[in-house]
Amino acid sequence: MNSFHTYFKNEFNSIYELADGSFANRGMNLSLYLEMAKRLNSHLTMHHTIEERHIFPVLAKKMPQFSTETEDAHIDSHKGIHKGSKEPSTYSPTEMRACLDGFREVLFRHLDEEVNDLRSENMKKYWTLEELESIPM
Template identity: 55%
Template sequence: MPSFAENEQHLESHKKIHDGLEELGKIIRKVYDDQSTYSPSELRACMDGFREPLMRHLDEEVNDLRAENMRKYWTKEEVRAIPI
């Protein structure tokens, strides 16, 4: 499926999303260790930083993973063999 090929839209989106989640994890670990460091504005800024790529990606992926689209690229047997 072209949208999942290396350097294509889904992989690029995953990178941005994972980077945002890594940053969110750092903030959560910091607050877990010292609750006095909690800053709602810092948390909000972090989450806002990857909101757009996440929401766009989820919308695109729902479209790409529709049955009628997947049939263009894989057989039922190939889909069933995907380890999920």
């Protein structure tokens, strides 16, 4: 999980850094830059869909932070991330950064919290090895 989350953070930071138009200095045109942003959104959507449909329901049985019933749980973070990533409809460097700023905090906090919640020391508090092996990951 950590490798996926590290990728998401690195990709987000690259998109943010290049939002000022400096993507042209790296041989990218606007179309390629926007494709990079769309790809991150697509990867986050796919990652969160898999988590919400297949992994979180199993984890939620013993770990409330993965439940749909718990306030400020990981699913709420997913909603905040995706709300922020859908806002831009035209390109402006200032608006792009404002859009990214709108969900950066919730994205990075969520990525860190999820990795922390799924570390082996924490999982041992909730699950036996046999139970963990049955989780679809």
